[in-house]
Amino acid sequence: MSTSSIEPSTAAANTIDTDTLRRWLADGAELAVLDIRPSEVVGYASPLFATNLPAERVAAEIDRFVPRPVVRTVLVDAGDGAADALAAELAAAGRTNVHVLAGGIPEWTRAGTDGLPTFDIPGQDFSLGIRDERATPVVTAAELKTLKDEGADVVVIDTRTVPEFTAGHVPGAVGVPGAELLLRFADVVPSPDTHIVVSCAGLPRAIIGAQTLIDAGVPNKVSYLHDGTKAWKQENLELETGATALYGPVDDAARERAAARVRAISAGDEFPRIDVATAHAWAADPGRTTYLLDVRTPEEFDQGHLPGSINAEGGQLLGVSYRTIAVRGARVVLIDDPTAARASVVAHWLQRRGFEIAVLLHDFATAQS
Structure with missing residues (x-):
């Protein structure tokens, strides 16, 4: 039975059908979609190309992926009902805008995968x-x-x-x-x-x-x-x-x-350059999600990084951005050293995928000396 035919009296208040998810994917407002199936099942993320955060990790890690609790968030499971209990747990913790895709991935793909919208553009x-x-x-x-x-x-x-x-x-x-x-x-x-x-x-x-x-x-x-x-x-x-x-x-x-x-x-690219104070103000903005992504190598990040930033190695961010950026419509601040070599490459390609990009260059060497 199609989820669109589920009677209101039998569907949980936070359950949405596939038609609703299609509309949400197209409406331009902030939206997070979390595929909570095991990573070995999800693989490369097909067919939704949404952030894979296995159910057992959601409660502990959701703040990193969806920083603002008010953001519309859709949990997608294997059709086994795992998302229902998790949504209730998140609601009790203050995330009241969490929804469950009725029927999960099996219902999403019931009519085949041709023409299905995706959360992110497949690499x-x-x-x-x-x-x-x-x-x-x-x-x-x-x-x-x-x-x-x-x-x-x-x-x-x-x-x-x-x-x-x-x-x-x-x-x-x-x-x-x-x-x-x-x-x-x-x-x-x-x-x-x-x-x-x-x-x-x-x-x-x-x-x-x-x-x-x-x-x-x-x-x-x-x-x-x-x-x-x-x-x-x-x-x-x-x-x-x-x-x-x-x-x-x-x-x-x-x-x-x-x-x-x-x-x-970068000759044809135009990205705002911001400072650390602006980045932190954006991250604290209650009305908009902002990711502070340090695109240097993991080793450089471990040696020193800006508070509130997370390491998103640039090459991986280019190929599988959905593994880090779980909120569509969010601002993305790319953090790099003054050479800007990594941030320029990442920005050059991500803006072509519709992301709103800003660049923050920081002299980590001087800061650590």
């Missing part, structure tokens, strides 16, 4: 759109193998996280997470004659990484590896494991070289 869809719009150059795994066998001047840059890179990558690749590309580029690729091939596990981060370098005006030939490590294995080629080649520390000379790339990629 695959977004990257393919960029590829088609910009005609991003591509090489296949077989072509890359031939280039390597022939001794061509080619460098493979893997734009995934360090743990993903360590688990398996194209032999000889260098691990440089996506948002770090402009900051680390000069050290990883010192010659303008080197052919750069950007890789990930599949397509999204490779395409965005390659187009980032192209938009930043690097002089090199740049391509992405079609289907990344997946394609490499499909060619019956072995992956290399371990932290075999990772980006290194950044010196002042590298920052100066990165600054030119930042100016190039």
Whole structure:
């Protein structure tokens, strides 16, 4: 039976049907959608592409994902009723605007997934759109193998996280997470004659990484590896494991070289620059949700960060923003060091996905000295 036919007398007051969720996804007002199924079931987040916060973690972690208790929040379960008890628990704790999608994911997908609206734009869809719009150059795994066998001047840059890179990558690749590309580029690729091939596990981060370098005006030939490590294995080629080649520390000379790339990629972008006081005032605004996202590496964040900020490694934020940004319509403040290399890359792409972006640059080195 369709949830839209549930009689008011039998449905809980905080239960909504699929038609209501469709309207809410389109109305432009702040909205949080939490998929409370186990992470191993949700996987890459299809079909809703909403924030996955398993039921057992919701009560302890919801304040991070949905900072303002008054925000409309929809809990989506596996159709097993788990969301009902959780909604009641949250209501008792003061979150009275929490709703349950009747029937959960099974009801949401009952008529199939074609044409279903999503909470966030899937990274695959977004990257393919960029590829088609910009005609991003591509090489296949077989072509890359031939280039390597022939001794061509080619460098493979893997734009995934360090743990993903360590688990398996194209032999000889260098691990440089996506948002770090402009900051680390000069050290990883010192010659303008080197052919750069950007890789990930599949397509999204490779395409965005390659187009980032192209938009930043690097002089090199740049391509992405079609289907990344997946394609490499499909060619019956072995992956290399371990932290075999990772980006290194950044010196002042590298920052100066990165600054030119930042100016190039930001030439057509306009984002407000705010200070720390403004960021904290926004975060405390009772009428609007604001995320303070530090897009530097986890190691840098651990060494020092602004109070109230959370670490959202830039490359991951580009590919799977819904894992961090659970409230549609929220303001997003990207925090970086004065070089702005990470924030500029993230802002360059996130604003194309409809996010309201501001940038906060902070001299962490001086603050810690």
